Amino acid sequence: MLERLPSLGGCAATSRLAPGFHCPTLSHRAAIDPSVARSLELARHGLDMVSPAALVSSAMPDGRMLTLWADAGRAAREIAAFSAHDAERYPRFLTSFSRVSAVLQAVMAANPLSIDQISAPDLVMLVGAARKLRRLDRADARRLLRWMPMPVADLVSEWFESESLRTLVAAEGLLGAFLGPRSPGSSLQLLLLGAREGHPISTGRMPRGGMAALVTALTRAAREAGAEIRVDAEVREIRVQDGRATGVVLATGEEVTARVVLSSADPRRTFGLVDPAHLAPDFIRRVRGIRMRGTLAKVNYAVSSLPRFAGLDRADEGDQRARLSGGVRLCSGMTALERAFDRAKYGELPTDPWIELMVPSITDPDLAPEGQHVVSAYVQFAPFTLRKTSWDHERDQLGDVTTRTIATYAPQFPSTVVAREVVTPLDLERTYGLTGGQIFHGELALDQIFLARPFLGWARYSAPIRHLFLCGSGVHPGTGLDGRSGALAARAVVKSGLC
Structure with a gap:
């Protein structure tokens, strides 16, 4: 295994912000698929997942806070303070979402169909998914078909009347997407990511010891299986001879030969490492046509004390820690979400972003010195390309905007910051x-999922170059750091008989 960076982890890396402070550099959620974790025996290699009491909370400008607890009944009682109607609807929404997710789970757990020739395993998958679809009552079957192309603002409005609850749920489907809540198709990501656990809100489970613990467990499992792992090993070229991948050339000029080459880089980056002479012009055009517009930035903080949100001034420390144990979303409402996306559409620096922050040191105190914490903040919408400036010039401005936005809800937050790290889209x-x-590794859209991921004709992990396979999130199911794309790609390699 070849890693370009000096240390392992990639999107699951951990930053040392200051002495004793360790924060997830990028992803602060670990949605590793349980079946993948079991097959790799990650628990035996030290992985211990911690589940917070709260899934997510929403801090509001008026000082109130809405918490969706992991316990659905407790969450409904919390919602009742905002809307009796929504408190009654929330459990029904979870039930309907779970039923719909069962169909999507069946599809996401299987190899995409071949549009040229449907095999016996394809038929088995189709029959299984069809059976799950038939088990749905008529209302849920219609919802599945309606929800996928819908704006997420419309989906949540059909169920809830409270703006705070609508915004809290809708935001789950917008993370990293070049879509606003009123964009057609913005419900799709909510469905795909939620289908992993059958719940519209990610659980926020974290490895004890932070994301570094997940990386350590995966590394141990790989080495036990015989893998050689190298860091500072940037791949400059995928070597091809007679239409077959034979290995890679590193930036140092060293050539590493291999019977099979698997790339967890995105499709555009992967095929950019191949001499264009080995690829058909139409294939190159289609690779370049994959939509890959990022909108997410990250700001990490080392802080001297737990953030004190205005809505928790009267809460005891235990209640504060419980409510902040999941994610905390900072956005005043659906209109604010849409306006934040509007700025991204026109390449403008965010001035009032919506933020999802986590305090991973609540569930894992070893990440910070005693009594102190680390805060991990997703910042949306931050366009990859700025129209009138560049991210190299606006890095500090992004950090300042993020700090000011958090201070709107937690006024004392800026005075507690010990250190800060800003990760821009660039x-x-x-x-x-x-x-x-x-x-x-490619936007989650109806024309870029399942048998169209990365695009039609090449959704089964292989490439026009024999012995070259893709195993990252740019191939089905494409739902991020859950291990599913890699597991399905590994099965495809084994099935090919090449190893």
């Missing part, structure tokens, strides 16, 4: 290899 591409800053 950094996501330049340092971590995410083309366009797109965290899913």
Whole structure:
């Protein structure tokens, strides 16, 4: 395994912000698929997942806070303070979402169909998905078909009347997407990401020891299986002879030969490492046509005390820690979400971004010195390309805007900051290899999922070059750091008989 950076982790890396402070550099959620974790025996290699009491909270400008607890009944009682109607609807929404997710789970767990020749395994998958679809009642079957192309603002408005709850749920489907809540198709990402656990809100489960613990467990499992792992090993070229991948050439000029080459880089970056003479012009055109417009930035903080949100002034420390144990979303409403996206559409620096922050040191105190914390903040919408300036010039401005936005809800936050790290969309591409800053290696859209991921005709992990396979999020199911794309790609390699 070849890693370009000096250390392992990639999007699951950990930053040392200051002595004793360790924060997830990029992803602060670990949605590793349980079946993948079991097959790799990650628990035996030290992985211990911690589940917070709260899924997510929403801090509001008026000082109130809405918390969706992991316990659905407790969450409904919380919602009742905002809307009795929504408190009654929330459990029904979760039930309907879970039923719909069962169909999507069946599709996401299987190899995409071949549009040229449907095999026996394809038929088995189709029959299984069809059975799950038939088990849905008529209302849920219609919802599945309606929800996928819908604006997420319309979906949540059909269920809830409270603006705070609508915004809290809708935001789940917008993270990293070049879509606003009123954009057609913005419900799709909510469905795909939620289908992993059958719940519209990600659980926010974290490895004990931070994301570094996940990387350590994966590294141990790989080495036990015989893998050789090298860092500071940037791949400059995928070597091709007679239409077959034979290995790679490193930036140092060293050639590494291999029977099979698997790339977890995005499709555009992967095929950019291949001499164009080995690819058909139409294939190159289609690779370049994959939409990869990133909108996410990241700001990480070391802080001297737990953030004190205005809505929790009267809460005891135990209640504060419980409510902040999941994600905290900072956005005043659906209109603010749409306006934040409007600025991204026109290449403008965010001035009032919506933020999802986590305090991973609540569930894992070892990430910070005693009594102190680390805060991990997703910042949306931050366009990859700025119209009148560049991210190299606006890095500090982005950090300042993020700090000011958090201070709107937690006034004392700026005075507690010990250290700060700003990761711009350009950094996501330049340092971590995410083309366009797109965290899913390609936008999750109806024309870029399942048998169209990365595009029609090449959705089954292989490439026009024999012995070259893709195993990153740019191929089905494409839902990020859950291990599913890699697991399905590994099965495809084994099935090919090449190893």
